[in-house]
Amino acid sequence: MIYELYYWTGIPGRGEFVRLALEDAGADYVDVCRERGDALMDAFLSGEHEHALPFAPPFLRAGRLLIAQTAAILDYLGQHLGLVPEGEARRIQANQLQLTIADLVAEVHDSHHPVAARLYYEDQQVEAARRAADLRQHRLPKYLGYFERVLERADGRHALGSPSYVDLSLFQLLAGLHYAFPRAMARLRPGLPRLHALAEEVAARPRIAAYLASPRRLPFNESGIFRHYPALDDAA
């Protein structure tokens, strides 16, 4: 099976959670927009494919299936690429953790776009300052403290007690948060030892290490979800 990943070029964004799973499993995949241009993705989004109408990227083509929504893609890939432990309970647990990560990712996006995704950050800076402060003071400790506790209650090293795509997503989440909010994350880090050990372990996995060193890995930037605006971080 050669998977086709459809996502915006130029930002890691939500597509990166899928990319990490494909890379970690050593799966054969085409990063369609980056390798073949945007037109193929646009055709799906504008409804030219009779049996598939995704609302937004990322989406994945897997044979005759077209799967949209990051968590749904990972639920599928987890089972087909061996990135989730066997059994219904574990699969469901992975999915609900991924959905909770997705909720935080959406909150991070809205910290720089609290009014409207279609407007520039510069047009909502005042609102962003208020929302980002709440994110740093309340939401990040709540979510990250939760994930730390999940690790603690499992084997201390993996979200499900053994490796899964959720670990890859937690790595990406921490990477993005350290990029966007370096001061706030430095403050929170001492309380999150297991999450940070997990992130280091994921980065050292042979296929992930090779991927991170390759040009396939896109850097974070100020067009994506995780943006570094110093005004939105803790005061220096």
Next chain:
Amino acid sequence: MIYELYYWTGIPGRGEFVRLALEDAGADYVDVCRERGDALMDAFLSGEHEHALPFAPPFLRAGRLLIAQTAAILDYLGQHLGLVPEGEARRIQANQLQLTIADLVAEVHDSHHPVAARLYYEDQQVEAARRAADLRQHRLPKYLGYFERVLERADGRHALGSPSYVDLSLFQLLAGLHYAFPRAMARLRPGLPRLHALAEEVAARPRIAAYLASPRRLPFNESGIFRHYPALDDAA
């Protein structure tokens, strides 16, 4: 199987999407907080149950499984209660539509709480006015136009071409939006004939009609996700 639904009392919120599925299937369930108080839910959230640590309600207990996240619960119930057509492709399609509904529900919540969920609406009214205007002018037409098109491309009457839990969720979504934004929805309604026909059909399903007429159905109110603040609706 007697299911146990855990959700806040007093608001329909995200729990209502689960309740509609249980009611439509005629499933045996306990609405735990409403029937037995909040302490049992709090015990899960504070981590007193060794094998389950949900981040937030709603969550469902199904035998030995504890499932959090609305879309994950519905994916599970859909298969076990016959609320989704057979086959992997249909199950995945239902899940991704439900996740897209969940994305809109989160945006609706943030239209009255664009800064912080933990603050009162009155503390973020200025920001809410800007965000709600964008929701009414851009996001609702985009999302609802998408769902209308999904219906059009299926059988015109059901999201998946035959009845599923997604239809129930679209009914709830429309009900909430008409409650919260009556003027904006009156403006959008002519462009959404299939969605509105679907909502009427769902409301007339015998078990749903009986449920809606019962005290189990909670009214929308200004503590929930769908809130009616005239200042956030279209101008009169």
